[in-house]
Amino acid sequence: MEKNKQDKIIELIDLTRKFEDGLIAVDGVNLYVRKGEFVTFLGPSGCGKTTTLRMIAGFDKPTSGKILLNGQDISALPPNKRPINTVFQRYALFPHLNVYDNIAFGLKLKRVRTAFESKGCKPVYKMKKLSKSEIAEKVGKVLKMVDLEGFEKRSVSTLSGGQQQRVAIARALVNEPEILLLDEPLGALDLKMRKDMQLELKEMHRKLGITFIYVTHDQEEALTMSDTIVVMKDGVIQQIGTPTDIYNEPKNAFVADFIGESNIFSGTYLGDKKVRFIGQAFDCVDEFEKNEKVDVVVRPEDVEITDAESGLVKGKIINSIFKGIHYEMTMKIGKTEIVIQDTVEKEVGETVGIRIKPDNIHIMAKEFSSNKYDGYITKKNTVCFGDGEFECDVCQLYDGSHLDDEGYLITADGEKIDLTDLDVKVEVGLKDIEITDDQEQGGAIGNIVSIIYKGDHYQLIVRTDENEEDFVFDTEDTWNVNDRVGVIIPKNKIKLSLVTEQKK
Amino acid sequence: MTHGCEEKTPKISFRFNRGQLCLPYAVFLALFVIFPLLVIVYYAFTAKDGTISFANFVWFFTDMSMIQVLLQSIAIGAITTVVCLLLGYPVAYVLSRIKSHRRGILLLLFVMPMCINFVLRAMAMKELLDMIGLLGKYNFLNTVIGMVYDFLPFMILPLYSVLIKMDKSLEEAAADLGAGRAKIFGSVIMPLSLSGILSGITMVFLPSMTCYVISDTYGNGKLRIVGKAIDKCFGQNDINSASVIALVLLVIMLLVTLFTGGFSKNDNTRGVEL
Numbered sequence: 001m002e003k004n005k006q007d008k009i010i011e012l013i014d015l016t017r018k019f020e021d022g023l024i025a026v027d028g029v030n031l032y033v034r035k036g037e038f039v040t041f042l043g044p045s046g047c048g049k050t051t052t053l054r055m056i057a058g059f060d061k062p063t064s065g066k067i068l069l070n071g072q073d074i075s076a077l078p079p080n081k082r083p084i085n086t087v088f089q090r091y092a093l094f095p096h097l098n099v100y101d102n103i104a105f106g107l108k109l110k111r112v113r114t115a116f117e118s119k120g121c122k123p124v125y126k127m128k129k130l131s132k133s134e135i136a137e138k139v140g141k142v143l144k145m146v147d148l149e150g151f152e153k154r155s156v157s158t159l160s161g162g163q164q165q166r167v168a169i170a171r172a173l174v175n176e177p178e179i180l181l182l183d184e185p186l187g188a189l190d191l192k193m194r195k196d197m198q199l200e201l202k203e204m205h206r207k208l209g210i211t212f213i214y215v216t217h218d219q220e221e222a223l224t225m226s227d228t229i230v231v232m233k234d235g236v237i238q239q240i241g242t243p244t245d246i247y248n249e250p251k252n253a254f255v256a257d258f259i260g261e262s263n264i265f266s267g268t269y270l271g272d273k274k275v276r277f278i279g280q281a282f283d284c285v286d287e288f289e290k291n292e293k294v295d296v297v298v299r300p301e302d303v304e305i306t307d308a309e310s311g312l313v314k315g316k317i318i319n320s321i322f323k324g325i326h327y328e329m330t331m332k333i334g335k336t337e338i339v340i341q342d343t344v345e346k347e348v349g350e351t352v353g354i355r356i357k358p359d360n361i362h363i364m365a366k367e368f369s370s371n372k373y374d375g376y377i378t379k380k381n382t383v384c385f386g387d388g389e390f391e392c393d394v395c396q397l398y399d400g401s402h403l404d405d406e407g408y409l410i411t412a413d414g415e416k417i418d419l420t421d422l423d424v425k426v427e428v429g430l431k432d433i434e435i436t437d438d439q440e441q442g443g444a445i446g447n448i449v450s451i452i453y454k455g456d457h458y459q460l461i462v463r464t465d466e467n468e469e470d471f472v473f474d475t476e477d478t479w480n481v482n483d484r485v486g487v488i489i490p491k492n493k494i495k496l497s498l499v500t501e502q503k504k
Numbered sequence: 505m506t507h508g509c510e511e512k513t514p515k516i517s518f519r520f521n522r523g524q525l526c527l528p529y530a531v532f533l534a535l536f537v538i539f540p541l542l543v544i545v546y547y548a549f550t551a552k553d554g555t556i557s558f559a560n561f562v563w564f565f566t567d568m569s570m571i572q573v574l575l576q577s578i579a580i581g582a583i584t585t586v587v588c589l590l591l592g593y594p595v596a597y598v599l600s601r602i603k604s605h606r607r608g609i610l611l612l613l614f615v616m617p618m619c620i621n622f623v624l625r626a627m628a629m630k631e632l633l634d635m636i637g638l639l640g641k642y643n644f645l646n647t648v649i650g651m652v653y654d655f656l657p658f659m660i661l662p663l664y665s666v667l668i669k670m671d672k673s674l675e676e677a678a679a680d681l682g683a684g685r686a687k688i689f690g691s692v693i694m695p696l697s698l699s700g701i702l703s704g705i706t707m708v709f710l711p712s713m714t715c716y717v718i719s720d721t722y723g724n725g726k727l728r729i730v731g732k733a734i735d736k737c738f739g740q741n742d743i744n745s746a747s748v749i750a751l752v753l754l755v756i757m758l759l760v761t762l763f764t765g766g767f768s769k770n771d772n773t774r775g776v777e778l
Contacts, residue, residue, distance in 0.1 A: 059676050079679040092677040096695045105691075106681035175681065 009035040009211050010056065010179060015065035017051050025051040027235035028065070033213060038205050040214045040222040043232035044258070049215045053181050056213065057086045085172035086181040090188065091164045093156040099167055100139055100152035106175040107135045142174040145204065162193045173204070179211045186221065198224050219259045223247065231255050252364050256297040257452050263338050265455040267296040267363070275363055278336050278455065280313045282356060286363040295364045300328065300341040302360035311353015317346045336456035371433070371472055373426040377419040381407055383496065385426045386471060387464035388444020388487060392494040394419055423499040432493035433473035435462060435485040442486020446471065448479055462487055547747035560748040570733065577729040581713035584651040588659040588708045589701065591652070596663035597693070611664065615657040626721045629653055633722060643723040650722035651712040658707040666700030702764040710757050
């Protein structure tokens with residue numbers, strides 16, 4: 001991706017936006033966009049993609065960091081001073097103006113450097129308004145481009161959603177911006193119209209050569225249109241790459257899950273380009289530490305169905321859905337499910353084998369191997385961490401120690417220690433957390449913010465309100481995102497260690 | 505009962521059509537609005553002895569003091585309206601753009617004067633004017649101050665309710681297209697809040713022309729506006745003259761409403777009509 005510096009039209013450096021309520025919408029984003037590129041910010045709602053776009057447009061001021069346009073810091077410039085135009089999510093057409101006046105709005109404000117003849121010698125330059133005929137010509141041209149000729153006098157409220165969308169695009173493009181920002185512009189259109197507009201936008205981008213920065217939560221849209229996709233989550237960039245890169249080589253389980261259908265499994269890297277998952281060792285192309293726990297991603301279309309005997313693994317087909325061009329089948333191998341797409345249908349109940357080519361097995365380092373927190377011991381010898389309070393075994397802090405009747409810790413040497421307010425490091429494994437609907441029963445309370453299916457179990461993240469502490473864990477139970485739950489951790493599963501190395 | 509012709513006992517229906525729901529108000533309207541209006545018209549066009557005459561109108565439009573009162577009322581109404589608009593618009597705009605829940609509380613603070621007893625409020629204001637030494641010296645100014653104080657909430661509320669409904673991204677769109685703050689206001693916010701401005705004007709101009717309690721209280725009783733003139737005629741038992749003044753006032757109100765677009769069919773004029 002290393003290219004000539006001159007190529008960068010816009011560059012974001014450590015861009016951060018913190019809202020008044022403490023929410024960090026965008027967290028240290030570093031990114032550059034090359035001239036003429038079609039870049040898409042992709043992510044679920046609340047991932048910071050729109051806020052990033054709004055900062056580029058100038059509607060939001062970054063809390064820290066810089067926005068460079070052609071090498072110049074523009075983060076303090078108001079939106080009207082930036083050579084950037086925006087197509088808004090819900091169009092934001094001026095309801096009191098007709099189509100023509102909506103599109104001409106920007107042109108009427110524009111001043112261009114024009115040469116005036118002065119007495120004989122050099123021409124004098126002045127900033128001059130565009131003439132009526134110049135404006136009319138430009139508006140006519142752009143209306144033709146968006147296929148709305150003859151709509152000049154129409155009131156915008158009489159237009160259909162698709163037509164309003166075209167007016168919004170025309171209104172932005174007529175100003176010949178250096179960068180066109182599009183904030184989920186097709187979100188309000190129906191599927192057919194959306195598909196058409198995707199191609200039209202792509203075509204406009206090709207013809208005009210303007211840099212497009214596009215925001216969407218629709219992965220298919222991003223894959224169809226973009227030169228480069230920036231996948232975001234929780235205000236942080238997860239991966240930047242071409243659509244093919246992102247689809248074929250997702251960097252982590254989140255990207256794999258968000259982009260397209262995928263099977264995600266927990267596996268172990270065995271060394272020598274072999275990885276073990278769904279109970280079998282597979283050849284792969286990536287290299288990791290021997291015995292490292294990894295996430296394995298396999299796209300449904302990359303699974304080949306074979307005879308029961310000639311495959312690497314065999315299992316039973318448990319359902320099959322016709323999807324138009326292929327069948328989507330689910331196969332059960334022991335407790336694990338794997339989704340397969342194939343043009344040939346297998347009977348439900350049939351036992352078949354599967355094979356996966358080494359380069360279709362994508363291995364990613366596990367994001368979490370355990371939850372780690374900073375905590376402290378309370379008077380009652382419980383431990384506070386992750387916005388909650390949990391029962392724990394404090395004796396593990398000192399080998400051979402025990403508690404006396406009053407709750408003081410007696411070390412192996414017979415020393416008496418008051419543990420109250422002692423800072424500790426807390427570690428909890430992914431399999432050691434349970435959640436319950438009875439919030440009061442849990443040591444901490446939070447909402448489920450993410451659920452990723454990993455073949456035979458779900459990986460959930462429960463986030464607390466106060467300090468947004470995350471509890472990441474695996475479960476086989478089905479929950480829903482946004483469920484409010486209590487977090488339960490068995491006493492013996494909380495591993496404590498001292499912050500500063502003291503004598504043991 | 506014979507077979508074959510079982511008649512259902514007719515159920516008493518308590519269903520109303522929509523028109524019938526308005527019936528109670530229609531009765532009220534006829535009794536207390538239309539009938540008195542007819543009485544006013546009758547008195548306006550009759551002389552003291554009951555014969556039909558236009559003498560009352562001739563009197564109204566030839567009596568210099570009456571014309572002066574009318575002009576004075578219009579001046580007070582107009583100045584009050586302009587001041588209310590200038591003070592109220594920025595407040596309504598800022599209030600409508602506050603993001604947090606504090607908005608409701610702040611709005612309440614601004615319209616609070618409406619909730620305080622009118623007489624109490626008037627007396628307090630009078631004391632205040634007396635304290636700073638304006639009372640008795642500047643009757644016209646004091647009256648305008650009093651009117652603005654009393655009618656400002658009636659300007660803020662309609663403006664606020666229009667501005668709060670305005671899509672905020674329209675302002676961003678205008679800025680995005682190169683408009684500075686003044687331009688955004690002039691070509692987007694102002695035109696789109698026009699209906700609020702007009703209803704604010706109607707709500708302030710008409711009452712402030714006639715509310716003689718305020719002009720009496722703050723103007724030290726020296727300033728006469730049309731409301732006071734009617735009161736005075738009644739005091740002299742001259743119902744006919746009072747009716748004429750009331751009728752002229754009614755016509756002015758209709759004209760103002762007409763002018764501010766109160767009768768226009770499409771309240772929300774959007775773009776060019778086809």
